[in-house]
Amino acid sequence: MTRIADLIESPAEFLEEPGALIVNGDMPIQQVVRAVIDTGADALGIALPDYEKPVYLTRARLLELMLRELDNIQKKVNELQSQLEHQLANQIELMEVGAACLLEARKHKLESAVHNLMDGMILFNEKGQIEECNQVALRLLGLPTEADSAAVTETLAHLGFAELMQPGELAAPTQGEFQVKSGTQRLLRVRWTRIRDEWEHIIGTAVYLRDITNELIAENTKNDFITAISHELRTPLTSIQNAVSNILAGVTGKVAGKTREYLQSMQQDCRRFADLINDLLDIAKLEAGNMPITCKVMDMDALIRMTVKEFEQEAQKAGIRISAQTQGTITPVYADIKRLRQVLVNLIRNAIQFTPSGGTITVSLKTEGNDIIACVQDTGVGIPPEIQKYIFTKFYQVARQAGPGSKGSGLGLAISKGIIQIHGGSIWFESTPSKGSSFYFSLPKADPQFVLTKHLEAIPKTKDSNRQTAVLIIRFESASPEGDIRDAAEKIIHDLLAQSRFYLTCSTDLALQTGESEITFVINESNHQKIDNVRKRIEKMIQLSIKKNFSVLPILPMMGMAEYPADTKNPNQLPEIARIKMSNRDMQTCPGNKK
Amino acid sequence: MFDFFGIKKKTKKTKILVVDDEPNIVQTLKDRLEMNEYEVVTAHDGREGLQQAEKEMPDVILLDVIMPVMDGHEMLETLRRQPWGQDISVIMLTARSQTQDIARANSCGIDDYIVKPFDLSELLEKIESIVEQRKALARN
Numbered sequence: 001m002t003r004i005a006d007l008i009e010s011p012a013e014f015l016e017e018p019g020a021l022i023v024n025g026d027m028p029i030q031q032v033v034r035a036v037i038d039t040g041a042d043a044l045g046i047a048l049p050d051y052e053k054p055v056y057l058t059r060a061r062l063l064e065l066m067l068r069e070l071d072n073i074q075k076k077v078n079e080l081q082s083q084l085e086h087q088l089a090n091q092i093e094l095m096e097v098g099a100a101c102l103l104e105a106r107k108h109k110l111e112s113a114v115h116n117l118m119d120g121m122i123l124f125n126e127k128g129q130i131e132e133c134n135q136v137a138l139r140l141l142g143l144p145t146e147a148d149s150a151a152v153t154e155t156l157a158h159l160g161f162a163e164l165m166q167p168g169e170l171a172a173p174t175q176g177e178f179q180v181k182s183g184t185q186r187l188l189r190v191r192w193t194r195i196r197d198e199w200e201h202i203i204g205t206a207v208y209l210r211d212i213t214n215e216l217i218a219e220n221t222k223n224d225f226i227t228a229i230s231h232e233l234r235t236p237l238t239s240i241q242n243a244v245s246n247i248l249a250g251v252t253g254k255v256a257g258k259t260r261e262y263l264q265s266m267q268q269d270c271r272r273f274a275d276l277i278n279d280l281l282d283i284a285k286l287e288a289g290n291m292p293i294t295c296k297v298m299d300m301d302a303l304i305r306m307t308v309k310e311f312e313q314e315a316q317k318a319g320i321r322i323s324a325q326t327q328g329t330i331t332p333v334y335a336d337i338k339r340l341r342q343v344l345v346n347l348i349r350n351a352i353q354f355t356p357s358g359g360t361i362t363v364s365l366k367t368e369g370n371d372i373i374a375c376v377q378d379t380g381v382g383i384p385p386e387i388q389k390y391i392f393t394k395f396y397q398v399a400r401q402a403g404p405g406s407k408g409s410g411l412g413l414a415i416s417k418g419i420i421q422i423h424g425g426s427i428w429f430e431s432t433p434s435k436g437s438s439f440y441f442s443l444p445k446a447d448p449q450f451v452l453t454k455h456l457e458a459i460p461k462t463k464d465s466n467r468q469t470a471v472l473i474i475r476f477e478s479a480s481p482e483g484d485i486r487d488a489a490e491k492i493i494h495d496l497l498a499q500s501r502f503y504l505t506c507s508t509d510l511a512l513q514t515g516e517s518e519i520t521f522v523i524n525e526s527n528h529q530k531i532d533n534v535r536k537r538i539e540k541m542i543q544l545s546i547k548k549n550f551s552v553l554p555i556l557p558m559m560g561m562a563e564y565p566a567d568t569k570n571p572n573q574l575p576e577i578a579r580i581k582m583s584n585r586d587m588q589t590c591p592g593n594k595k
Numbered sequence: 596m597f598d599f600f601g602i603k604k605k606t607k608k609t610k611i612l613v614v615d616d617e618p619n620i621v622q623t624l625k626d627r628l629e630m631n632e633y634e635v636v637t638a639h640d641g642r643e644g645l646q647q648a649e650k651e652m653p654d655v656i657l658l659d660v661i662m663p664v665m666d667g668h669e670m671l672e673t674l675r676r677q678p679w680g681q682d683i684s685v686i687m688l689t690a691r692s693q694t695q696d697i698a699r700a701n702s703c704g705i706d707d708y709i710v711k712p713f714d715l716s717e718l719l720e721k722i723e724s725i726v727e728q729r730k731a732l733a734r735n
Contacts, residue, residue: 251627
């Protein structure tokens with residue numbers, strides 16, 4: 001706030017004005033002006049501390065002084081502004097320099113990262129010119145370290161990468177394996193991708209090269225080793241096992257007493273040995289991440305009932321009651337049936353081993369949302385809390401003791417966990433010491449329609465190999481009000497699914513339930529005759545199944561088959577055509593009606 | 596324990612060709628199958644196996660995979676190319692449980708496979724089941 005006194009530079013020049021309004025020199029100008037206007041005074045007397053008499057100003061003079069002051073202020077403001085602007089400019093310049101340094105440093109870092117990568121890397125700009133190419137890339141391409149961009153471009157074009165250097169979207173695939181000769185024959189895995197800015201415009205291309213020759217050699221060596229072990233150990237074991245089995249079966253005459261006992265324990269040990277080999281191979285494969293699984297649509301419900309049945313005798317011998325508590329309806333999962341059986345066997349074996357005589361084991365199955373959850377529950381000794389976190393670790397065995405009943409390899413749970421994980425499920429347990437344990441595993445439920453669609457989608461790709469594909473649909477009269485007929489139909493479906501291995505000999509077969517009491521088979525075969533054979537076999541199976549289990553039931557299975565490409569060029573129409581054919585078909589030819 | 600299948604009266608014996616390079620395995624298989632009233636012929640490699648198959652026209656072939664001269668896969672592929680080799684049932688005896696093995700054999704049409712070492716009773720069950728199906732088909 002400017003004081004009125006500040007306007008006065010040399011107080012002596014001002015003459016006394018009569019009738020002037022006297023104000024204190026410390027008053028702010030604004031207040032003084034207001035007072036002058038309010039009182040209507042023509043002149044102003046300003047009392048200054050160092051002077052006896054006030055300094056007098058006329059109105060005109062006051063205005064003049066005020067204008068001068070305003071001018072001064074304006075000047076100061078201008079000065080300040082220019083100072084500020086200067087400072088700002090300095091700061092911006094500083095920032096720019098800093099940013100440039102930073103960017104340079106980062107670029108340098110990036111460059112050095114690119115150059116020190118274990119993998120080869122080549123960056124193209126949007127015009128397809130090489131921006132960056134590290135030494136590893138040159139080495140992998142078999143080029144000298146001083147090779148220029150032209151040489152790299154030429155080599156890449158030679159390998160079939162000309163498209164990468166052209167603008168536009170890339171066709172799939174975006175990775176491949178290439179043989180190059182740099183000294184020795186090497187195998188490169190090359191991946192490439194377009195680089196895009198935030199508006200999805202292509203601003204360049206990145207190409208990564210990796211030498212996988214050694215990985216491949218290691219992989220092959222390991223596989224060879226596994227195969228060798230598997231073959232070399234199994235062959236002699238097979239012949240020992242066969243010999244023992246033959247002697248016990250009476251090929252060499254009657255066997256009794258101690259000899260029989262010895263042979264029986266030999267036979268048991270042969271099986272243990274075989275199990276141990278299998279377990280070791282399985283854990284090796286799981287750890288290497290290459291456990292082969294052959295997924296098919298399978299019925300978990302049937303698998304549990306089948307597996308429990310296998311253990312009835314063994315449990316009974318140990319004084320344990322084992323039962324399957326399942327829903328009794330087809331519960332499809334897309335999985336490797338042998339591997340899931342292995343998990344169930346491991347869990348049930350453990351349960352038997354740790355359950356004292358008089359106990360019970362219950363294997364149950366339920367559906368929860370999109371998952372199925374299987375549970376093996378026992379009333380056994382339980383798992384002490386302090387070791388619970390170790391039980392899925394390989395070679396860990398709970399309270400191992402000598403004698404019968406502790407015959408595991410210590411790998412069962414580790415293998416089970418691995419198998420469930422590669423199926424996209426999880427495994428866990430609950431246990432109370434001296435009360436018992438429950439082991440659970442969950443798996444995603446298969447949507448049969450989805451699997452069928454996926455399968456049908458793959459069909460056009462096999463067109464060139466002269467393959468024929470057929471969709472065979474069997475429908476059981478489940479709409480019948482009588483429950484027993486419906487049950488019978490479902491039983492046959494179970495039997496068919498459980499035994500599909502025996503009557504489908506074609507290269508690709510898929511049996512799945514697509515609706516209530518309806519099974520769909522997808523048959524992919526080399527010729528029409530074979531497809532027809534498969535159909536006949538399935539018909540025969542149904543006939544046998546009806547005769548064997550439900551000889552008097554008035555059940556009428558219906559069949560319809562549509563062939564690709566004979567019936568339609570569109571694989572997705574196959575199921576519909578099969579259904580139409582099924583309804584047109586003369587009932588007399590249905591297998592269930594023959595008897 | 597499932598050997599009782601074999602004691603059933605058969606009008607004509609089912610003929611089985613065993614192809615394996617391990618003499619011990621061939622011998623034990625032959626003994627057991629014969630005890631179960633099957634007629635058994637043998638071969639020790641794929642080439643001999645093909646000759647025996649053409650000459651003897653077996654119902655079922657038990658076929659090992661890894662063999663000298665000609666392996667099981669090659670023999671199977673050659674067999675399936677012959678006009679007389681289409682309808683012979685084949686069970687692969689594989690020492691590997693690797694899927695690519697089974698997939699390769701499957702594409703040539705095998706009826707079943709069993710992984711070594713196996714229980715003979717399990718193998719006998721598989722044979723019995725295939726024989727039953729062949730008979731059912733023949734009647735059709």
